[in-house]
Amino acid sequence: MSPKWWLGTSTPAETTVRSEISSLSASGVAPLRLALRGIAAAGLSAVVMRLIGGQPAGPAVVTGIITWFVLTGRADLAPPPGR
DSSP states (O other): OOTTGGGTTOOOOHHHHHHHHHHHHHHTHHHHHHHHHHHHHHHHHHHHHOOOOTHHHHHHHHHHHHHHHHHHHHHHSSSTTOO
């Protein structure tokens, strides 16, 4: 880690990863990933409610799954950098 990590400077590897991610978003993979995340979140929520639905932890776990879906899906909804 560089001593100036807190200044927001990017390493060449970070820049490469960001450009790869933006090219995936531009190629149409992002909507597919978002759909797969939605299916996974719905499936996990159904399993949780089936297993522990009557207990107080059931809705809390489903809320956590929904939070995960919203926070990880934001990158798929944003346009690629430079647009």
